[in-house]
Amino acid sequence: MPSEPLKKIGFEVLINSMALKDRFFKKEPIPLKQLKDIRKLEIMEHFHKVVNEYGFSGTTLAKVAKSIGMNPSLLLHYYKSKEEMIVGFSDFIICKYEDFYLNRLKALKNPKKRLEYLIDTLLLESGNIEELVSDRGFYECYALSITHPKVKEKFRQFYGRFRKALTQELEDLNEAGVINTSDADLASGLLIVLFEGKDFYANITDDDTSYAQLRKYLKNVAYRILSDS
Amino acid sequence: MPSEPLKKIGFEVLINSMALKDRFFKKEPIPLKQLKDIRKLEIMEHFHKVVNEYGFSGTTLAKVAKSIGMNPSLLLHYYKSKEEMIVGFSDFIICKYEDFYLNRLKALKNPKKRLEYLIDTLLLESGNIEELVSDRGFYECYALSITHPKVKEKFRQFYGRFRKALTQELEDLNEAGVINTSDADLASGLLIVLFEGKDFYANITDDDTSYAQLRKYLKNVAYRILSDS
DNA sequence: TAATTTATTGAATATTTATTGAATAATTTA
DNA sequence: TAAATTATTCAATAAATATTCAATAAATTA
Numbered sequence: 001m002p003s004e005p006l007k008k009i010g011f012e013v014l015i016n017s018m019a020l021k022d023r024f025f026k027k028e029p030i031p032l033k034q035l036k037d038i039r040k041l042e043i044m045e046h047f048h049k050v051v052n053e054y055g056f057s058g059t060t061l062a063k064v065a066k067s068i069g070m071n072p073s074l075l076l077h078y079y080k081s082k083e084e085m086i087v088g089f090s091d092f093i094i095c096k097y098e099d100f101y102l103n104r105l106k107a108l109k110n111p112k113k114r115l116e117y118l119i120d121t122l123l124l125e126s127g128n129i130e131e132l133v134s135d136r137g138f139y140e141c142y143a144l145s146i147t148h149p150k151v152k153e154k155f156r157q158f159y160g161r162f163r164k165a166l167t168q169e170l171e172d173l174n175e176a177g178v179i180n181t182s183d184a185d186l187a188s189g190l191l192i193v194l195f196e197g198k199d200f201y202a203n204i205t206d207d208d209t210s211y212a213q214l215r216k217y218l219k220n221v222a223y224r225i226l227s228d229s
Numbered sequence: 230m231p232s233e234p235l236k237k238i239g240f241e242v243l244i245n246s247m248a249l250k251d252r253f254f255k256k257e258p259i260p261l262k263q264l265k266d267i268r269k270l271e272i273m274e275h276f277h278k279v280v281n282e283y284g285f286s287g288t289t290l291a292k293v294a295k296s297i298g299m300n301p302s303l304l305l306h307y308y309k310s311k312e313e314m315i316v317g318f319s320d321f322i323i324c325k326y327e328d329f330y331l332n333r334l335k336a337l338k339n340p341k342k343r344l345e346y347l348i349d350t351l352l353l354e355s356g357n358i359e360e361l362v363s364d365r366g367f368y369e370c371y372a373l374s375i376t377h378p379k380v381k382e383k384f385r386q387f388y389g390r391f392r393k394a395l396t397q398e399l400e401d402l403n404e405a406g407v408i409n410t411s412d413a414d415l416a417s418g419l420l421i422v423l424f425e426g427k428d429f430y431a432n433i434t435d436d437d438t439s440y441a442q443l444r445k446y447l448k449n450v451a452y453r454i455l456s457d458s
Numbered sequence: 459t460a461a462t463t464t465a466t467t468g469a470a471t472a473t474t475t476a477t478t479g480a481a482t483a484a485t486t487t488a
Numbered sequence: 489t490a491a492a493t494t495a496t497t498c499a500a501t502a503a504a505t506a507t508t509c510a511a512t513a514a515a516t517t518a
Contacts, residue, residue: 035465073467190443193443205389260486262486461517466511470507472508479500481497486493
């Protein structure tokens with residue numbers, strides 16, 4: 001029995017629906033409409049892999065295709081051009097971040113737990129989401145966004161949402177009495193700066209224990225600032 | 230009269246010696262040994278220009294050569310390969326940063342002035358060194374450093390020096406009584422995190438006044454943390 | 459089942475790429 | 489001045505690039 005088609009599939013949906021991919025790999029029949037989205041996701045994942053290793057400058061359609069075991073021409077059946085793939089990749093990367101840093105927070109209820117989780121994920125955790133290494137793909141996109149209007153807009157929209165959500169969260173925590181900050185908007189800006197600065201730092205040091213100490217210190221700094229206006 | 234040849238010219242020297250370049254543009258005769266270094270600097274400056282616009286992926290020898298008005302083959306006379314140009318470019322970028330953020334500090338004497346200058350340059354100033362826009366070239370190099378051992382090492386060395394110098398500076402300021410921090414090393418780490426986070430933020434917002442407020446807030450945060458252990 | 463749309467392959471292509479080597483001009487060294 | 493080194497230009501090249509097109513297979517729709 002074919003599962004009903006998803007109305008509008010973005011990466012948000014697909015990333016969390018590994019069931020589809022499983023069926024794909026088990027060679028079970030998949031409706032075309034879903035196949036399209038699975039293929040696009042598959043392409044993005046391997047694009048990510050290749051960019052992480054070679055950067056945009058070393059990422060060719062041939063390499064991506066080979067990584068999937070797919071005919072290079074097929075890539076251009078799902079993405080009209082390499083340019084479109086790159087823009088799509090920015091969406092993909094941003095989606096991953098948004099899912100990890102925002103959507104997870106929504107699950108927790110207890111204010112104190114929320115605060116702890118928030119600060120720990122943002123400041124105490126090291127490096128990158130899934131892997132231990134820094135995510136070159138992300139910084140490639142960020143660098144691109146500096147001159148690429150479309151990609152820049154995507155980043156600005158994302159960080160706009162990010163900051164807004166953080167501000168709201170801080171206001172809630174304020175209300176709940178677990179922090180005490182007079183300006184949640186400024187404080188959320190500080191958190192993002194600390195967060196991105198911390199991730200940046202991950203790649204420019206090889207002293208793991210010193211870096212761990214620094215993150216602990218950043219956490220304390222955040223608590224100090226948040227607990228007193 | 231030909232000026233005597235510089236013993237060992239790195240970018241550090243050349244960047245601050247525009248006199249040589251002036252003579253170059255006035256078509257005055259220049260000794261070969263100096264020409265070599267001027268040419269290499271010239272190539273790096275135009276490489277920077279092109280990378281800032283197109284990223285590494287769009288930067289070709291042809292474009293760089295055209296930007297200078299130089300024969301493409303001549304590029305490879307001064308840099309053996311494109312790879313060597315890219316590695317040289319990382320040096321060039323790091324040199325610029327080091328000159329701007331470290332060497333300038335050494336000029337000032339009065340402790341209070343030094344503190345002000347330090348925090349203002351690191352946290353209050355917006356965006357990038359010379360231009361108003363973020364420096365794509367810098368982030369291209371940073372992204373490259375994630376997978377490129379040589380470039381990574383250059384970045385680590387630089388930030389190692391940066392942090393060490395900051396720590397020393399904070400200890401001096403501590404001694405002079407203008408700040409009061411129990412761990413200058415951790416505090417210097419915090420400053421770098423704030424600094425890089427702030428620069429990162431420049432490109433992901435279009436609200437100039439809000440960004441200015443945030444930088445002012447970061448400055449205050451830094452003073453608060455530095456003035457009390 | 460028939461018609462139509464989508465998926466996939468493979469070959470072909472025009473352009474661009476970094477790099478090389480030969481030849482000439484200019485400059486330095488002896 | 490003569491010899492040697494360096495700067496510069498130009499033409500050539502081999503490899504790789506994204507993209508296109510035609511052909512076939514599979515799935516959807518009618």
